[in-house]
Amino acid sequence: MIQPIKPRAMFFGTPEIAATCLDAVASLCDVVRVVAQPDRPSGRGNEVRPPAVKVRALELGIPVEQPTKIKPPEVAAAWRALEVDVAVVVAYGRILPKAVLEAPRRGCVNVHASLLPRWRGAAPIQWSVVSGDAETGVCLMEMDEGLDTGPVISTMRTPIGENETSGELFSRLGPMGAELLRRDLLRWLGGELVAHAQEGEASYARMLEKSDAVLDFSQPAKAVHDRARGLHPWPGAETRIAAQRAKIHVTRVLEASGRHGRVGELVRVSERGLEVACGEGLLGIVEAQLDGKKRVAAGQLANGLRLSPGASLG
DSSP: OOOOOOOEEEEEEOSHHHHHHHHHHHHHSEEEEEEOOOOEEETTTTEEEOOHHHHHHHHTTOOEEOOSOOOSHHHHHHHHTTOOSEEEEESOSSOOOHHHHTSSTTOEEEEESSSTTTTEESOHHHHHHHTTOSEEEEEEEEOOSSSSOSOEEEEEEEEOOTTOOHHHHHHHHHHHHHHHHHHHHHHHHTTSOOOBOOOSOOOEEOOOOGGGGBOOTTSBHHHHHHHHHHTTTTTOEEEEETTEEEEEEEEEEEESSSOOSSTTBEEEEETTEEEEEOSBSEEEEEEEEETTSOOEEHHHHHHHHTOOTTOBBO
């Protein structure tokens, strides 16, 4: 039996969520080149490490490029010479110029981790959690020169758990993006699927900054909780407890409404954690970590700091 000829493809991606999608594309296409961000320092020791996509590509025996610049015309010319049918882009981390977008015969497609046009941009997973969205998903889309503005080929949807962190959502959406590629990439290349313009109100998911990490207890308890879980694991939510900087790892909404004390007041220490009054409702801080210390249950932290009701956080 004659095996069908696989489409030739390139793959652009960098983090772990993209590595999962690379496996899917490699199972469908003849991936002749992978493009990833350069190796960078990471971790406590600031050791230079390769991105997850590079590691996986080398395991699969696929040549890897890690250009520091992709705008020079010779870069697009070299990729055009590879004569690929399509380039698949997943969390690469750079905006592709027009010449690169047009290098493959059918152009470039992107797996984006949101329900477009909501949360276009660099950090859609985190902002969907910070904003308290009940649902998100992944989109397979044709790329144009705009920022995640191209027509959508297909979508998969999933609910977001009320206590789910962005890190946990990352772990779920990577395999979902891979599943979407396995289901629909070849159907699109074969003309079975047609992309449609995005519909609805667009929103922008900007890059997170460390300044986003500070919790504001004047907001409703649910909004504080959503920010804490949306910023986990990076940059991590933080506040001040007994004048010490503390990273907040786990929170819960104990009461969604009502006034329970002045803003930021420690109402009580219980099995539910540090119960903190917010602008509306009551927040439970379940696990926290002081600078230079281990992550501990909030009750243990309260005992160590000799916290008592009436203390102020923030």
